[in-house]
Amino acid sequence: MPVNAEKEAYAAKLNKLLDTYKKVMFCTLDNVRSQQIHDVRRGLRGKGVILMGKKTMQKKIIANRGTADKATELDKNLKELLVDNNYLSGNIALLFTNADVAEINEVCSKFRVQAPARVGAVSPVEVIIPAGNTGLEPTQTSFFQALNIATKISKGTVEIVADKKVLGVGDKVDSSTSALLQKLKISPFFYSVEVVAMWEAGILFSKEDLNVTDASIEASIMSGITNLTALSLGSGVLTELSFPHAIIDGFKNLLAASVESSYTFSEYDAATTIKNIKEGKVTAAAAPAAAAAAAPAKGAAAAPAKAAEPEEEEDFGMGGLF
Numbered sequence: 001m002p003v004n005a006e007k008e009a010y011a012a013k014l015n016k017l018l019d020t021y022k023k024v025m026f027c028t029l030d031n032v033r034s035q036q037i038h039d040v041r042r043g044l045r046g047k048g049v050i051l052m053g054k055k056t057m058q059k060k061i062i063a064n065r066g067t068a069d070k071a072t073e074l075d076k077n078l079k080e081l082l083v084d085n086n087y088l089s090g091n092i093a094l095l096f097t098n099a100d101v102a103e104i105n106e107v108c109s110k111f112r113v114q115a116p117a118r119v120g121a122v123s124p125v126e127v128i129i130p131a132g133n134t135g136l137e138p139t140q141t142s143f144f145q146a147l148n149i150a151t152k153i154s155k156g157t158v159e160i161v162a163d164k165k166v167l168g169v170g171d172k173v174d175s176s177t178s179a180l181l182q183k184l185k186i187s188p189f190f191y192s193v194e195v196v197a198m199w200e201a202g203i204l205f206s207k208e209d210l211n212v213t214d215a216s217i218e219a220s221i222m223s224g225i226t227n228l229t230a231l232s233l234g235s236g237v238l239t240e241l242s243f244p245h246a247i248i249d250g251f252k253n254l255l256a257a258s259v260e261s262s263y264t265f266s267e268y269d270a271a272t273t274i275k276n277i278k279e280g281k282v283t284a285a286a287a288p289a290a291a292a293a294a295a296p297a298k299g300a301a302a303a304p305a306k307a308a309e310p311e312e313e314e315d316f317g318m319g320g321l322f
Contacts, residue, residue: 007057011061015061015065020096023097023099024096025095025096025197026195027194027195032192032193033113037052043110043111047103051095052094058082062082062088063083065078078199114187116188117177117178119173119175119178127167127181128166129180132159137158138158229242233245
């Protein structure tokens with residue numbers, strides 16, 4: 001097939017993918033083996049398509065699409081992002097899909113490969129050598145000394161005294177670190193096709209944005225609600241969040257006073273509860289609850305005799321609530 005025909009076929013494929021799918025994900029392929037890419041392609045069948053190729057050719061096709069007479073606003077936006085702002089660069093593949101990011105990441109993570117720390121590689125994670133016996137002979141202590149790792153000889157082998165961090169995120173692997181990790185049979189790195197950004201409906205989402213899920217949003221909201229409720233209860237300022245807790249606390253005070261004084265009100269039959277407690281008829285779950293309710297009443301039993309008066313009962317209840 002002539003070169004021009006190959007370029008035309010590639011342009012037709014890229015344009016078709018842009019017309020078919022709503023999302024364009026940018027995936028890094030650093031240290032990813034060709035077999036991994038093939039496995040990911042198979043795993044994405046029916047969900048998406050990975051397109052690789054020269055960035056200059058891709059930019060030209062997207063630029064022509066964005067400047068055509070029939071170009072849409074999305075086409076112009078994609079051209080501005082990838083071509084004008086030169087976002088399409090580096091060892092990146094385009095992944096076209098309509099699926100969620102979590103679903104795509106799940107497929108990519110299935111084909112993650114463990115790899116040793118080679119000299120010159122940039123560490124994507126923090127690497128810590130754990131304390132313990134290494135099984136190496138005492139003649140190998142020079143490797144540990146080069147990395148300032150405290151060791152001792154135990155039962156004829158080298159033993160690491162304490163955990164030692166040898167690599168941080170972004171650090172380059174030197175020859176000593178690489179040799180030591182290989183001797184310890186530690187392969188600290190994992191490589192896979194990784195989604196680092198996504199373009200959809202004219203908006204570019206970063207990797208941090210893609211890590212936001214429904215579960216993380218719910219956890220953040222619940223954390224805020226908990227903090228506001230605690231602040232309201234601690235300050236004594238009644239709010240919509242703390243109102244249910246105030247009602248419960250007030251009712252517990254009424255229960256405690258009722259149990260101590262044997263006074264019965266329509267919402268709670270203290271006499272029956274006390275009788276059941278004495279006869280051992282209270283269930284295992286109810287007994288601790290009754291004991292917990294009765295405990296705070298001992299410190300507030302100054303006016304149990306007045307609890308029988310209607311006015312005093314109402315005032316006591318309001319005081320417990322507010």
